[in-house]
Amino acid sequence: MDVTVKIKRFDPEADHPESYWQEYAVALPDNATVLDALIKIREEQDGTLTLRCSCRSAICGSCAMRINGHAALACKTALSRVLDGDNAVVVEPAGVMPVVKDLTVNFDPFWDKIRAVEPYLQPQGAEPAGEYIASNESMLHLSGVTACIMCGACVSDCTVLEVDPTFLGPAALAKAYRFTADPRDGNREGVSRERLHQLSEPTGIWDCTRCNECVEACPKGVAPMDRIMALREQAVNAGFTRNNGARHTSAFTESVGHSGRLDELMLPIKSVGGITNVGAMLSYAPVGWRALTHGKMPPLRHKNVENVENVRRLFRKLEPDLYGPEIGKSSPFG
Amino acid sequence: MKYAFFPGCVSQGAAPELYPAARLICQRLGIELEEIPAWTCTGAGVMQEKNQLFGDTLNARNFAKAERMGLPILTICSTCQGVMSQANLRMKRDPEYLAQINSYLAEEGLEYKGTAEPKHLLWILIEDVGLDKVLELVTRPLAGIRMAPFYGCYIVRPTEALDIEEHPERQTSLETLIETLGATVVDFAGKTRCCGFPILTINEKNSMAMVGKHTSEAKDLGADAMVTPCPLCHLNLDGYQPKASAQLRRKVDLPILHLPQLIGLAMGISPQELGLQKHIMNTQPLAMKLGAAR
Ligand code: FES
Numbered sequence: 001m002d003v004t005v006k007i008k009r010f011d012p013e014a015d016h017p018e019s020y021w022q023e024y025a026v027a028l029p030d031n032a033t034v035l036d037a038l039i040k041i042r043e044e045q046d047g048t049l050t051l052r053c054s055c056r057s058a059i060c061g062s063c064a065m066r067i068n069g070h071a072a073l074a075c076k077t078a079l080s081r082v083l084d085g086d087n088a089v090v091v092e093p094a095g096v097m098p099v100v101k102d103l104t105v106n107f108d109p110f111w112d113k114i115r116a117v118e119p120y121l122q123p124q125g126a127e128p129a130g131e132y133i134a135s136n137e138s139m140l141h142l143s144g145v146t147a148c149i150m151c152g153a154c155v156s157d158c159t160v161l162e163v164d165p166t167f168l169g170p171a172a173l174a175k176a177y178r179f180t181a182d183p184r185d186g187n188r189e190g191v192s193r194e195r196l197h198q199l200s201e202p203t204g205i206w207d208c209t210r211c212n213e214c215v216e217a218c219p220k221g222v223a224p225m226d227r228i229m230a231l232r233e234q235a236v237n238a239g240f241t242r243n244n245g246a247r248h249t250s251a252f253t254e255s256v257g258h259s260g261r262l263d264e265l266m267l268p269i270k271s272v273g274g275i276t277n278v279g280a281m282l283s284y285a286p287v288g289w290r291a292l293t294h295g296k297m298p299p300l301r302h303k304n305v306e307n308v309e310n311v312r313r314l315f316r317k318l319e320p321d322l323y324g325p326e327i328g329k330s331s332p333f334g
Numbered sequence: 335m336k337y338a339f340f341p342g343c344v345s346q347g348a349a350p351e352l353y354p355a356a357r358l359i360c361q362r363l364g365i366e367l368e369e370i371p372a373w374t375c376t377g378a379g380v381m382q383e384k385n386q387l388f389g390d391t392l393n394a395r396n397f398a399k400a401e402r403m404g405l406p407i408l409t410i411c412s413t414c415q416g417v418m419s420q421a422n423l424r425m426k427r428d429p430e431y432l433a434q435i436n437s438y439l440a441e442e443g444l445e446y447k448g449t450a451e452p453k454h455l456l457w458i459l460i461e462d463v464g465l466d467k468v469l470e471l472v473t474r475p476l477a478g479i480r481m482a483p484f485y486g487c488y489i490v491r492p493t494e495a496l497d498i499e500e501h502p503e504r505q506t507s508l509e510t511l512i513e514t515l516g517a518t519v520v521d522f523a524g525k526t527r528c529c530g531f532p533i534l535t536i537n538e539k540n541s542m543a544m545v546g547k548h549t550s551e552a553k554d555l556g557a558d559a560m561v562t563p564c565p566l567c568h569l570n571l572d573g574y575q576p577k578a579s580a581q582l583r584r585k586v587d588l589p590i591l592h593l594p595q596l597i598g599l600a601m602g603i604s605p606q607e608l609g610l611q612k613h614i615m616n617t618q619p620l621a622m623k624l625g626a627a628r
Binding site: 069159160162163164167202206207208209210211212213215216229232233236243244245248249250252253256257260261262264305306307310311313314315317318319 | 343344347348371372373374375377378379380381382383384385387388391392395438441442487488491492493523527528530532533535536537539540543544547
C-alpha cells in the first residue's frame with residue numbers, strides 16, 4: 001500500500017530550533033506497522049529522522065509516540081488501522097516529556113517519578129526465618145501491573161501532567177500500587193501505611209482527574225487509572241482521610257446514599273472540610289455569587305427521591321462504615 | 335420514538351438551563367421522554383472509586399426500572415453516559431456480579447435482566463433520529479458561526495464500555511452535528527481532554543489551568559463558542575471561566591453552550607427559552623451574530 005506519513009520533526013541543532021511538519025510517501029506491505037514505515041523512511045529516504053526502537057515486538061517499551069494524536073507503541077500499531085481516507089497518518093513525539101530530537105523525548109522526568117515512589121519491597125518488622133510467603137492469588141492479581149514496560153505512553157497522554165509537571169503521574173502511581181498491593185510490603189497485615197500516607201499528599205493519588213486517557217494509551221492493559229482508584233480505596237481504608245479528595249468521595253457517597261441524588265450545594269463545602277474552612281469557602285464565594293445572580297444556583301433545599309428508604313437500605317447494607325445520621329443536610333449551617 | 339429519560343443530577347441542579355432546553359428540542363424532534371421514576375445518581379465515577387458495588391447497584395436499579403418501562407434509556411450527560419456504560423459492562427460481563435446486585439434489588443421487587451443500552455442524546459440524534467430529520471427542523475442555520483466541540487472524557491473513554499469499536503462514528507459525532515446545523519467546526523487538541531471539574535475541590539489550580547488551556551486554545555483558533563454534551567464540563571468551562579481567566583492572566587470570553595441549546599438555536603428557538611441568559615459567560619454577542627434577538 002502507498003501511504004503518506006506526516007511526521008512532526010525537531011532539530012535542536014538547527015539555527016533556530018523549531019518543530020515543523022514533514023511528509024513522506026512510502027510503499028509498504030499491507031500488514032506493515034507504523035514502526036515499519038518509520039524505519040523504511042529512515043533507511044531509504046531520510047537518514048536524519050530520529051526515533052527510538054529496539055524489539056519491534058511491544059516488549060522493550062522504546063517506541064511510544066503519538067499516532068493521530070494519541071500515544072501508542074509504533075511497533076504494535078498496524079498502519080492499516082490508523083490511515084485516514086487519504087491513506088495518511090500523523091506521527092508526533094510522545095507528549096508531556098521534552099523533545100530531544102524528532103520522535104525521541106527525554107525520559108528523565110519519567111524515571112525521577114518512578115524513583116520517587118521507591119519501587120522496591122519494603123517489608124517491616126523482623127525478617128521471617130525462611131522466605132516471605134505470598135499467596136498465589138495475591139501475586140497473580142499483581143501480574144496485571146507488573147506487565148508495565150515503562151514505555152511512557154500513559155505519561156504522554158495524562159491530562160494532569162499536561163498542566164502540572166509535579167503530579168506523580170500514571171506510570172509511577174501504578175508502580176506504587178504494585179508494592180502497596182503486595183502482601184509482603186508494609187506491616188504484618190500487608191498494609192503499606194507509610195507509602196499510602198505519602199501518596200495521599202498533594203501531587204499524589206487525589207490529583208488524578210479520572211479522565212481514562214492512560215487506560216486507553218497503555219499497550220499492556222495495566223490500566224493505571226484503575227490502580228490509582230484502588231490506591232484511593234487503600235488509603236481511605238488505612239485511615240488517610242484528612243484531605244479534600246477523601247472528603248469529596250465520602251461526602252458524595254453520603255449525599256447520594258441519603259437522598260438518591262447529589263446535593264450540589266453541600267458537596268464543595270464538605271469537600272474542603274466544612275464551613276469552618278473559611279479560606280476555601282471564601283474562594284468559592286465569587287463563583288457562588290455569580291451563579292446566584294444568573295439564576296443558576298442549585299436548590300437550597302435538597303429534595304429526596306420518592307421512596308428514598310430503598311436507596312438508604314442499600315446505603316446501610318453496602319457502605320455500613322459511612323452510613324449514619326444525616327449531618328448538615330441541605331444547609332451549610334444546619 | 336419514546337425513551338426512558340435519565341436527566342442526571344446536574345441538569346436539575348447547578349445547570350438548570352439544560353433540562354428545559356433538552357425537553358424543548360426533543361419535543362420538536364418527536365422524541366417522547368418519560369422520566370425514569372425516582373431515578374438515582376449514577377455515582378459520577380466518584381462513588382465508584384470508594385465503593386464500586388454500591389455505585390453499580392444504584393445504576394442497576396435505574397436500568398431495572400427502564401426495563402420495566404420497556405423503553406431504551408436516553409441521557410443528556412456525558413458523565414452519566416460513561417458511568418452507566420461502565421457499570422453495565424461490568425454487570426453484563428460477570429453474571430455472578432449481576433446476580434449479587436439483583437439480590438439487593440430483590441428486596442424492593444426489582445430485577446435487572448441485563449438488556450439496557452443507555453445512550454446519550456448526541457448518539458440518538460445520529461443513530462436513531464437521523465441527521466435528515468434534524469436538518470428538516472433547522473430554520474436558522476448556524477452559517478458563519480465557528481463552533482469548538484468539547485466532548486467530556488466519559489463519552490469518549492474507555493472506548494470498550496462505549497462500544498466505539500462497533501460505532502466508530504461516535505468519536506466524531508459532535509463535529510458531525512455541528513456541521514449538520516450549518517456551523518464551522520473548530521477542531522482543536524483539547525476537544526477530548528479533561529475539563530478539570532473532577533478535581534475542582536481537590537486541586538483548583540490544575541482544574542483552572544485545564545479550563546484556561548481549552549478555552550483559550552479554541553478562542554485562538556477563532557471559535558465564537560464551544561458546545562458540550564456534558565453539564566459537568568459546562569459547569570467548569572462556563573461557571574469557572576472567570577476564575578480560570580484570572581489565573582491565566584488573560585481575558586478569554588468564550589461562551590459555552592449545552593448541546594440541546596445549540597440545536598435549539600438552529601431550530602429558531604429564542605436564546606431566552608433555551609436559558610442562555612443563565613450562563614456565566616456572556617452569550618449575547620453569539621446570539622447577535624446569529625441574528626437571534628432575546
Ligand atoms: S520497539 Fe520495543 S516496544 Fe516497540
